[in-house]
Amino acid sequence: xxxxxxxxxxxxxxxxxxxxxxxxxxxxxxxxxxxxxxxxxxxxxxxxxxxxxxxxxxxxxxxxxxxxxxxxxxxxxxxxxxxxxxxxxxxxxxxxxxxxxxxx
Amino acid sequence: xxxxxxxxxxxxxxxxxxxxxxxxxxxxxxxxxxxxxxxxxxxxxxxxxxxxxxxxxxxxxxxxxxxxxxxxxxxxxxxxxxxxxxxxxxxxxxxxxxxxxxxxxxxxxxxxxxxxxxxxxxxxxxxxxxxxxxxxxxxxxxxxxxxxxxxxxxxxxxxxxxxxxxxxxxxxxxxxxxxxxxxxxxxxxxxxxxxxxxxxxxxxxxxxxxxxxxxxxxxxxxxxxxxxxxxxxxxxxxxxxxxxxxxxxxxxxxxxxxxxxxxxxxxxxxxxxxxxxxxxx
Numbered sequence: 557x558x559x560x561x562x563x564x565x566x567x568x569x570x571x572x573x574x575x576x577x578x579x580x581x582x583x584x585x586x587x588x589x590x591x592x593x594x595x596x597x598x599x600x601x602x603x604x605x606x607x608x609x610x611x612x613x614x615x616x617x618x619x620x621x622x623x624x625x626x627x628x629x630x631x632x633x634x635x636x637x638x639x640x641x642x643x644x645x646x647x648x649x650x651x652x653x654x655x656x657x658x659x660x
Numbered sequence: 661x662x663x664x665x666x667x668x669x670x671x672x673x674x675x676x677x678x679x680x681x682x683x684x685x686x687x688x689x690x691x692x693x694x695x696x697x698x699x700x701x702x703x704x705x706x707x708x709x710x711x712x713x714x715x716x717x718x719x720x721x722x723x724x725x726x727x728x729x730x731x732x733x734x735x736x737x738x739x740x741x742x743x744x745x746x747x748x749x750x751x752x753x754x755x756x757x758x759x760x761x762x763x764x765x766x767x768x769x770x771x772x773x774x775x776x777x778x779x780x781x782x783x784x785x786x787x788x789x790x791x792x793x794x795x796x797x798x799x800x801x802x803x804x805x806x807x808x809x810x811x812x813x814x815x816x817x818x819x820x821x822x823x824x825x826x827x828x829x830x831x832x833x834x835x836x837x838x839x840x841x842x843x844x845x846x847x848x849x850x851x852x853x854x855x856x857x858x859x860x861x862x863x864x865x866x867x868x869x870x871x872x873x874x875x876x877x878x879x880x881x882x883x884x885x886x887x888x889x890x891x892x893x894x895x896x897x898x899x900x901x902x903x904x905x906x907x908x909x910x911x912x913x914x915x916x917x918x919x920x921x922x923x924x925x926x927x928x929x930x931x932x933x934x935x936x937x938x939x940x941x
Binding site for chain 1: 887900
């Protein structure tokens with residue numbers, strides 16, 4: 557697992573990842589290692605929250621408020637999911653994404 | 661079709677090809693195997709791949725060329741025939757079909773709807789679709805289901821059923837219809853099956869993902885759409901060349917068509933389950 561993902565990190569989808577929504581789930585294809593991943597409804601919501609490029613802390617706060625959930629628990633779950641998606645190449649740190657060539 | 665030593669013209673999905681063979685015996689087998697793909701009206705300006713099967717000077721070994729390039733040789737008659745079939749299948753599934761996604765799948769028709777059976781090799785596609793044909797379904801393909809993205813119809817690809825020796829015991833009644841004479845696989849032209857029916861392009865009604873598991877209980881279970889999409893992606897030819905187009909098209913298919921996983925322990929029970937599914941309102 558990728559170490560060091562914190563609530564201060566800003567993670568965004570890797571520019572060359574392909575995504576399709578099916579109901580409240582998503583399927584993503586990561587060209588880097590030619591893998592498919594299925595995002596359950598909650599992970600799909602998180603994915604959508606990543607698009608405006610906000611720190612994970614802000615996303616955790618928004619999700620906790622939206623679902624009336626404990627922010628600490630949401631933060632823990634969010635960090636685990638973010639680390640998994642970062643490991644798989646589906647997400648990248650915002651600064652790293654900016655360094656990719658336009659056609660990457 | 662009359663066996664002939666001259667050119668035989670065929671069409672497999674959008675792949676047009678002709679086979680030249682100097683031996684009437686082997687040419688006759690090729691004609692029989694591909695009888696349901698015979699191109700009824702080949703146009704002079706169609707591009708057709710040109711296969712040539714040539715016999716060596718000693719008259720016992722063959723070579724196979726496609727558009728002048730070596731494919732195989734020297735080899736025995738059965739081996740050169742197997743390689744011709746393999747090469748045509750590979751070219752057919754790799755041939756670009758604008759407006760379609762091509763699934764590694766069998767497909768058959770009941771009423772006005774098609775059941776598409778996507779699966780990896782050795783999962784039971786051909787055996788399952790053969791069982792369906794013997795139960796009265798119409799035939800679309802046992803290998804590649806080309807689905808039109810606009811109207812979700814499956815195009816017919818009526819190649820002969822390629823029945824591997826592992827399925828011979830359960831389909832033993834077909835042995836006499838083998839047109840290939842190869843050691844480990846029968847080639848069964850579907851039009852030679854009693855009461856067979858070659859189906860025209862037909863809208864997809866159901867997706868059934870088969871998996872043969874020896875000794876298992878035959879069962880059909882609904883698949884969540886995202887799960888079905890994952891399996892379809894893995895069974896799509898040329899997926900990597902256009903991932904987003906394929907994802908979008910397959911997602912539409914999964915939104916509009918129910919999907920099931922079929923675990924097959926008994927062919928007869930599997931056929932009954934699929935027929936019941938197709939007859940359900």
